[in-house]
């Protein structure tokens with residue numbers, strides 16, 4: 001199987017960075033997410049420099065929803081990233097990670113008044129998704145005696161080749177302001193006393209393996225930039241979102257590189273702004289592309305059962321990795337202690353959750369498996385831990401970072417006590 005540079009096979013064992021996955025599984029227990037810090041840095045720098053080759057004034061806003069571990073966010077903060085934050089929690093994380101407030105954009109189609117208050121208090125820009133939100137933010141900023149810089153999320157009405165649940169820029173999507181309301185939205189913002197429109201924002205979807213829709217979105221954005229510049233809006237940034245996918249199927253899937261993405265999108269953006277005579281900063285919000293391939297989820301085989309097919313029952317299910325159950329997503333699997341063995345048998349890998357749909361991989365050819373084997377589920381750095389749950393009262397597993405020769409826990413395992421401690425005895429159940 002084709003492997004990215006930080007994953008290698010030595011003496012039949014899978015390594016992440018310099019670490020034998022079977023040793024990590026023993027040391028930290030299973031299940032466990034393991035992330036390679038060097039790969040995080042490499043991914044960020046590649047994306048950043050691909051864009052900056054075309055235009056110096058680019059700011060990467062890491063999409064915190066993809067992987068909100070503080071250690072991960074600290075690595076990106078140190079490399080100069082800001083963040084796309086989608087909740088007050090993600091805003092706190094970004095600030096704790098050391099990201100500068102001016103490099104943060106508070107996104108979301110359903111923010112609470114508390115979210116807006118926090119954005120105002122912390123001085124971060126807000127991407128507005130409705131006229132109601134504009135009105136609310138203007139009032140909240142006024143009450144706080146502050147002026148808030150905003151963008152609107154634009155619905156570019158673009159169809160994208162991805163899973164329908166993660167296409168976000170369709171005309172029918174819940175996100176963004178439709179084309180025929182955009183100029184009204186900016187006009188309304190210009191009339192507000194405590195809000196200044198300074199940016200534009202869009203995001204067309206996730207896990208997109210074709211650069212053409214991104215170029216199309218850039219075209220829509222510069223067209224809208226023309227319309228709103230004509231209104232008198234002075235644009236300091238244009239945010240074209242994230243969405244560049246990764247090759248989950250290592251043998252067959254081809255993903256555009258960040259360079260190919262930049263080569264397709266930046267000329268459209270640059271031509272557009274040159275025509276308008278403006279020089280806004282370009283903001284880009286990648287999530288998956290920066291973190292997806294950096295991480296493996298190590299899981300122990302509890303048992304193997306031959307029924308109408310061969311089941312491999314492991315200790316990680318959709319409580320820890322929801323993507324296969326939610327989007328029928330494919331993740332490569334390597335038997336970490338038999339990484340050089342021939343894949344010869346079809347197995348269906350299932351988790352411990354009480355749901356028939358708790359399937360990590362269906363009918364997957366793997367080497368002969370027995371209990372005690374360690375499976376490495378690849379490309380689980382994006383929307384893995386961040387979409388996990390405590391279903392079936394299962395505490396979440398730990399997250400470990402490796403960097404060179406070092407390894408350490410970056411999030412401890414939860415315990416059943418952690419779960420129970422959030423529950424309260426009801427006053428009428430005292431006796």
Ligand SMILES: Cc1ncc(COP(=O)(O)O)c(C=O)c1O
Nearest residue numbers: 063203206242243285286287288
């Ligand atoms: C507004 C916004 N920005 C950025 C992202 C990051 O997307 P991706 O992880 O596909 O790069 C998302 C997720 O789809 C998003 O909703």
Ligand SMILES: N[C@@H](CCCC[NH3+])C(=O)O
Nearest residue numbers: 065166206207323382383
């Ligand atoms: N959670 C999705 C991506 C959606 C990102 C949020 N808009 C996935 O795992 O592929």
